[in-house]
Amino acid sequence: MxxxxxxxxxxxxxxxxxxxxxxxxxxxxxxxxxxxxxxxxxxxxxxxxxxxxxxxxxxxxxxxxxxxxxxxxxxxxxxxxxxxxxxxxxxxxxxxxxxxxxxxxxxxxxxxxxxxxxxxxxxxxxxxxxxxxxxxxxxxxxxxxxxxxxxWEDQPTAPSAPFTAHAIEHAGETHTDKRVRIAKGLSAQSAIITLPDSIAWLLNIRGTDIERNPVPQAFAILHATGQVDLFAGPGKADSVAEHLGHDVIMRNITHFLEAVAQLSGPVQIDVGSCPNIVAATLENAKIATVKRPDPCLLPKAVKNPTEISGAKAAHARDAVAMVKFLAWLDDEAPKGQLTEIDVVKALEVFRVQTNALRDISFETISGAGPHGAIVHYRVNEKTNRAVNKGELLLVDSGGQYVDGTTDITRTIIVGDPTAEHRNFYTRVLQGMIAVSRIRFPKGVAGQHLDALARAPLWLAGQDYDHGTGHGVGSYLSVHEGPQGISRRSDIALEPGMILSNEPGYYREGEFGIRIENLITVVPAPKLPGADRRDMLSFDTLTFVPLDRRLIDTDLLTKAERDWIDRYHADTVTLLAPRLDDATRAWLTNACAPL
Structure with a gap:
């Protein structure tokens, strides 16, 4: 792990x-x-x-x-x-x-x-x-x-670990119901599915074929009857045969193209994820195709009540680990003995102590000083550097739990911040708050909200080169489509979708700042005097203290100050009963009103 x-x-x-x-x-x-x-x-x-x-x-x-x-x-x-x-x-x-x-x-x-x-x-x-x-x-x-x-003479072998069943108490819907529901919406006699997380969701199975992502490497053909042909490596699906039942036919992955060439058309394919060789096989066999998005993408993105409940439980559990880590970091970092790798190892130990961690959800980003400006920095023995006083430390991490997947970024100051640190941290925070507070009509997509997160930085002539948010799976991939918050995301947001909210600012060679919470789309409560149109908003899933030392309160509006104080109060309410006395004291201080 x-x-x-x-x-x-x-x-x-x-x-x-x-x-x-x-x-x-x-x-x-x-x-x-x-x-x-x-x-x-x-x-x-x-x-x-x-x-x-x-x-x-x-x-x-x-x-x-x-x-x-x-x-x-x-x-x-x-x-x-x-x-x-x-x-x-x-x-x-x-x-x-x-x-x-x-x-x-x-x-x-x-x-x-x-x-x-x-x-x-x-x-x-x-x-x-x-x-x-x-x-x-x-x-x-x-x-x-x-x-x-x-x-590549020493090329590794293909993954061979067996698949596992994802229990109904975490999935919230049987794979039989999913197969029938998705099959009814097909525009063809069958659909070819190649994305591992779509297959995992559809069949309520998980795997260990991809590090940090509990997905099975397989191909699937979903028929209009709701039956599925599942193509996997030798023996990989045997362990889930009873779980899958008679309507899921397990076949060797080497027979996949042969089966594709024998389908009766039309066949639904997602040209954005279907390998070219599959489309070419259908064309060569003169089988008609219907080009539609992967039929599992949107249903998978809209989490059911069981999955939302699991996400909240996973985030609360993960927050306890994060708070213990931040308290430890506040004590150890000023001593000047920590390196980026020490930070990563310590954080994982705190997550392991939950006794529920299945894996981390991606390689932890621990970027001190100039390394924080490398957006997807991965520390190794060659690049490892000390965490020095007067520097920002950016830690982006997450956990895979059987009831949910987490992803959180906190930027922490070691020692005293500069005025510039506080200025840009606060602007990034303002962008995160703007997305957290927004109400929007049904039909709005992430591309309509992206500017909210960037506006405080734009006013200072700055920006960042990544999307503001991505979808997140339910004990699946930490990056999950089709929804997102970016200029390119045109998928309408729907209740049940989970997204990240993570604006940032990066100055090459000096520092990086990113603040990330996960949020879920919910129906917005009616406001007095509002018209009758249905509105949506976001509920926050992540409750972990922000670094108050980096907040320039002079830049904040009253509404932003109130949001931060309310967020910190909710954090104490949720987490304090789960902490030991020393960590609870640290949390109370870290979440004191501005």
Missing amino acids: FQNFAAQTHPEQGPPRLTDLRAQMKAQGLDAFIVPRADAHQGEYVAPRDARLAWLTGFSGSAGFCAVLPDIAGVFVDGRYRVQVRTEVDSVFTPVDWPETLLADWIAKHLPPSATIGFDPWLHTAQEINNLTKDLQDYVLRPVDNLIDTI
Whole structure:
């Protein structure tokens, strides 16, 4: 369970690996080869066997890809990773700002027309390849077996652990009811589902195939009858056979494409998550398709009352661990002996002491000083630095509990803050409060709310390069769609959805600030004098003290001050009975009125 702090990438091995890859490209007659951070299931995270991008380039971020040409190899990353990529990749790789620079434009700049571009059709969605085909009409796109696999001599084996059942007391709905309910909404005779968390939710099963995410690697075909064909590795589903029953047929994963080619159309596919090879198999078999979103995405995002109740219990339990950790940190950090790794280890110990932790929900981010400005920083033995006085410490972490998944970020000052620390911390906090307090009509999406979190920073001429919030699963992936709070999120928010609320501010080479609570969408209570339209609002799930030393009260409105004081009072009410005397005293002081 404990986080591994060994140096996770080996950029010094990048040059010979790149040379070997180019030799394979030449042998295959390819002028380019694309290496995404993806697996055949198209989830956000990958197993060690599928970490091809990190193995080749040294880049360990959770999003990006590399385009290898004979004379240049571009590593494409978005704003979250631009500092990180420069510290991780060898000079033989060229970081490229994406999506500002599109792959098609970059290819056209570096390769002449008619050049051949190779790709693994399992690792790109049908939509990706459709878009590339349109944008690179003067080039040849060729599906090939993965070239990385031919040169990766010690490539890890595929995950083989058995699946487990997710009990009804946590799921809140049987998989039989889910299958029938989702099948009734299909626009076709069957639907192909490739996302691991969708399959986990639909069948009430969990797995350990992806580190920190309790999902099973499998493929599924949901038929209009409600029956499901489940394709998994040998023996992986045997342990849940009784749980699944007779209407879920277990089959070997090696027979998946064969089964796809034998379906009667039309078949519903999500081109945004379906691997290109699946869409190509259907096309080659002349099977009609209906392009619709994964049918599990929205139902999974809208949590039922059992899941919401479980989320509240998990967050209260996790908050106890966080408060014990923060009290410990307040005592130990000023002594000047802590490192970033010490912080990570201590926090995990406090979570383990709950006696309910199944795993952490992602690799803990513990960024001291300038490392806090690396949005998705992952400390290892090479990068580990001291937690120094006068610096900000950004800790972003979470836990996987059988009743819920948590994700929380707190930024803490060690010693005395500067006026600049307090100014930007308060602006970030104001943005978080604005989202927490908002009421909005039904039909509003995250893209309509994103500016609320950014407005205090915008007034100071600042911004941040990540979304304000993402969906969160129920003992599933800590990043869950389709809802979010960002400029790109056009999914209407519905009661039962859980999201993060995490604005931030980052100054490269100096510090980073992020404050994150999880929130859930609820019907808003009626206000006196309001019109009759239905309104929604957010309930907060996360109750952990904010660092009052970093709050500049002169910047706050009365409503913001009242919100903070009420939040801290609620935190004491919820957590004080669960704490020992010393920690309770620390909490009471940390939550004192402004």
